Amino acid sequence: MSSMPVAAARVVLVTGVSRFLGARVANALQAEPGIERVIGVDTVPPAESLGRTEFVRVDIRTPGIAKIIASAGVDTVVHLNLVTSSAAPRAKVKELNIIGTMQLLAACQRSPDMRKLVVRSSAAVYGSSPMDPAVFTERDEPAEPPRSGYAKDAVEVEGYVRGLMRRRSDLTVSVLRFANLLGPGVDSPFTRYLHLPVVPTVLGFDPRLQFVHEDDGVEVLRRMTVEAHPGCYNVAGDGVLLLSQALRRAGRPYLPVPSPSLSVLGDMGRRFAGLSGFSPELLRWLTYGRVIDTTALETELAWRPKYSSEAAFADFAAAQGLTHNRLTHLLGRA
Numbered sequence: 001m002s003s004m005p006v007a008a009a010r011v012v013l014v015t016g017v018s019r020f021l022g023a024r025v026a027n028a029l030q031a032e033p034g035i036e037r038v039i040g041v042d043t044v045p046p047a048e049s050l051g052r053t054e055f056v057r058v059d060i061r062t063p064g065i066a067k068i069i070a071s072a073g074v075d076t077v078v079h080l081n082l083v084t085s086s087a088a089p090r091a092k093v094k095e096l097n098i099i100g101t102m103q104l105l106a107a108c109q110r111s112p113d114m115r116k117l118v119v120r121s122s123a124a125v126y127g128s129s130p131m132d133p134a135v136f137t138e139r140d141e142p143a144e145p146p147r148s149g150y151a152k153d154a155v156e157v158e159g160y161v162r163g164l165m166r167r168r169s170d171l172t173v174s175v176l177r178f179a180n181l182l183g184p185g186v187d188s189p190f191t192r193y194l195h196l197p198v199v200p201t202v203l204g205f206d207p208r209l210q211f212v213h214e215d216d217g218v219e220v221l222r223r224m225t226v227e228a229h230p231g232c233y234n235v236a237g238d239g240v241l242l243l244s245q246a247l248r249r250a251g252r253p254y255l256p257v258p259s260p261s262l263s264v265l266g267d268m269g270r271r272f273a274g275l276s277g278f279s280p281e282l283l284r285w286l287t288y289g290r291v292i293d294t295t296a297l298e299t300e301l302a303w304r305p306k307y308s309s310e311a312a313f314a315d316f317a318a319a320q321g322l323t324h325n326r327l328t329h330l331l332g333r334a
Contacts, residue, residue, distance in 0.1 A: 009076040009116060009225055011037045013069060015060055015104065016081035017050065018042035020185055021120070021217065025078060026053040028222045035226070039072055041065065042081075060100040066107035069114070076116040077108055078225055082157060084122065084150045084188070097153040098160075105164045108171070116172045118224045119161055123177045123210075123234060123292050124151035128284040137293045138177070138232045151281040158232075174224040179236035179292060182312045183214030184319030189282050194250055194322065201243060203256040207289025208240040213307035213315060220297070229300050234292040237309040243286065246313055250322035259287070 012029055016022040017040025030038045030052045038053040040046070046055060058064040060081060068074070081100055083093050108114045124146060126136045131143035146152045158175060165173050180190055193199065212220075212235050220235050247254045298304050307315065316322075 008034045010035060011039070011072055011074045011113075012076045012078060012225060013039045013041060013072070013074045014053070014078045014080060015041055015100075016079075017053065017055065018044050018046040019080070020187070021181065021214070021221075022080045023048065023050060024185075024214065024218045025080060025221045025225075026050055028218050029053075029078075029225060032222075032226055037072065039068065039074065041068065060104045061095065062103065065104055066110065069107045069111050073113045074111065075113050076118070076225060077104065077114070078118045078120075078221065079104060080120045080221075082120055082122065082150065082154060084124075090149070093150070094153060097150065098156055101157045101160055105160055109164055109168055114168070114171060116174075116225070116228070117161070117164070118174045118221060119157070119176065120221070121158055121175050121177045122151065122154045123179050123236070123290060124281055124285070125154045125158060125177060126290060126292070127151065128207075128281075128288040128290050130288055132288065132290065135291045135293045136234070138234055138296055146281060149279045149281045172228050172230045174229055175232040176220060176224065177232065177234050177292065178217060179210040179212045179234075179290075179309075181214055181217055182211040182316040184316065186214055186316065189279070191316070191320075193282070193286075194247075194252060195320075197253075199247055199252045199254040200261075201247070201254050201256050202283075202287045203258050205259075205287050206242050206244045207286060208291050209243060209246065209285075209289055209309070210236040210240055210291055211309045211312040211316075212236050212305065213312035216305040216307055216312075219303075219306075220301070223301055223303070227301075231296070231300070233297040233300065234294050235297060236292050236294050237305045237307050237312050238294075239308045239310055240289075240291055241309050241313055243289070249314065250317045250320075252322065 014022055014026045017026050026038050026040045029035055040053045040055050041058050043059050083096050127142035127144045127146050129144040
C-alpha cells in the first residue's frame with residue numbers, strides 16, 4: 001500500500017446525495033466516528049431519510065456551492081454527481097456534468113480548509129472498440145476515445161480534476177473509474193435494457209462485461225474518503241460475464257440483430273421501455289464490451305471486492321426476480 005498521511009476527514013460534502021449511490025455513501029460516512037458532519041447536496045430533496053446527513057438543496061453549477069464549502073469548513077468533497085443516464089435533454093446533462101464539476105472544483109481550489117477530493121468517474125473513459133486491449137489498466141489510453149455522451153463528459157471531468165491537482169498539489173485526490181454498478185437497488189440504462197420484452201443483441205458479438213456490486217462500490221468510496229489513497233483506480237468485481245451468459249442466467253428472451261440496426265435498438269428502447277440513456281456509448285459497450293484491471297486498487301487498499309462480476313449480476317437478477325427459464329432460447333441461442 002502507498003497511502004499517505006493526511007488530516008482525517010471531519011466535514012465531508014457529498015454531491016448527488018439524492019441519488020441512490022450518493023445516499024448510500026452519505027449513510028456510510030455518517031457512521032464513521034471521526035467524521036463530525038456530512039453535508040449532502042443535490043438539486044432535488046432525497047426521497048428517503050439521510051439520517052444525520054445535513055441536506056442542502058443547491059445546484060453545483062451555481063456559486064452557491066462555494067458558499068456552502070466555505071461557511072461549513074468542508075475539508076473533504078466526495079463528488080458523485082456524474083450523471084450517466086437521465087430523461088433530461090443531453091445538453092442539460094452535459095451542463096450538469098461539466099459546468100457543475102467546474103464550479104465545484106473552483107470552490108475546492110479557493111477553500112483553505114480543503115484537504116481531500118474523491119471523484120466517481122467511469123470506466124467508460126476507455127471507450128469500447130474492436131481495437132481495445134484485452135484488459136485496460138489505468139495507464140492505458142482508449143483506442144477510440146469517447147466522442148459523445150456521459151463517457152466524453154467523464155473524460156472532461158477527469159481533465160478538470162488534473163487541472164485542480166496542478167493548482168492545489170497539497171490536496172489528496174482519488175479518481176475512481178467504476179465498471180457498471182449492479183445490485184438490488186440499482187436502476188440504470190443496462191438494468192432497464194435487461195427488462196425489455198425481448199432483449200436485442202448485436203449479431204455476431206458477445207461482449208465481455210464487468211460489474212461492481214453496489215455494496216463494494218460504497219465500501220471503496222468510504223475507504224477512499226476516510227483513508228488517504230491518492231491516484232486513479234479502476235473499480236470492478238473479479239472476472240467477466242459474457243452478455244449471452246447474463247441473458248441466459250436472467251431468463252431473458254433475446255434477439256440478435258445486424259449491426260446496422262444499432263440505432264433502431266435505441267429507438268426500440270426509448271419507445272417500448274422508456275429506456276432513457278440508451279446511448280451510443282451503451283450500444284458500443286453491448287457490442288465490444290470492456291474489461292478493466294483492478295490490481296492497482298486491490299494492492300492499494302489490501303482489499304478485494306466481496307462480489308465478483310458474476311456474483312453481482314446474480315444478486316441483481318435474484319432481487320429483480322429474473323431467473324433462468326425456457327423462454328431464453330426461443331428467439332436467441334448462445
